[in-house]
Amino acid sequence: MFNLAQAILEWRRQMLAADIKSPVPLDELETHLRDEIEQQAKSGLSEAEAFKTAIQKIGRANTLQNEFKKVESRWEGLEWKLTEILLVFGPVLASLVMGISVLLNRRMTPAQKLSCLAAFATFTLLVWGGRLGYRVFPVIRATRVRIAIGISTFVLLLIQHVLFLLVLQRHDCTVGQLPVAVAWGWITPMGAWASLYCGIETAARKKLALPDL
């Protein structure tokens, strides 16, 4: 005996398995399916036949998902474009501000200033290097894995920062030495992390060729 409620539940399961998101757009598709079943039943089909015709008309789960993915990808693409802009200009701007403040610091020796500037330049080059040298990074298809790598390496970065702070506290740094230590101990590792994140993300996005609508 055909059970319509059960059949619709099974259809929802198939849609969810194909990654059609709930409640939107799955609920909207279900309303459409029920409308179509009603219409087919009115034209004389049995409930089972009406259901079969309606699911055929609505389309296969994978095909639908591909179309919805294009809309989602466009958003992701825009977000990534903004992140890229931030990653290109952010390090330059940050390095410029830090560089000027170091140059204006009268308590630092010329060698210390030069060392700080070198650290800031390394930071910028590291971030840019990740983005430009994405070909050397592995292509990780799963977004979740990329996010997991990003978060776990960021945690490692935080641990490194805390450890560096502990080491720094044990040493009596002069006012001139402190910016140099911070530049190499904190800023440069941040550049390394950003480089890894940019490299992995750019490699995935470029090589997977996300659809551009």
Add this chain to the structure above:
Amino acid sequence: MYCAAMINKELVAASTEPLILSLLASGESYGYALIQEVKRLSGDKIQWTDGMLYPVLHRMEERGLIKSRWDERETGRKRKYYSIKKDGKTAMVRHHEQWSLVHGVLSGLRKEQYV
């Protein structure tokens, strides 16, 4: 993505957005009703694959041409209604101008052939 009985799929695809905008310009509606209305108006010659209309609607909503709201009817069935936005009306006028231009050119050429 589309199946058309007589009109080729490229033309059906290109006409989807202006058709949706034009239908919504006369009042808010929902996916199923839009499909039925297009079928009726075209004498069954334009048939959208049902499920494929929704990604198009979502894309148009994302572009700010239309907006949507959920409504629950007495049957308890939730329905998503779409309505046209100001940008959608502007886009619709542009579509109408472009399609009229193409239609005008084709009509002119056709007349020339019969003179």
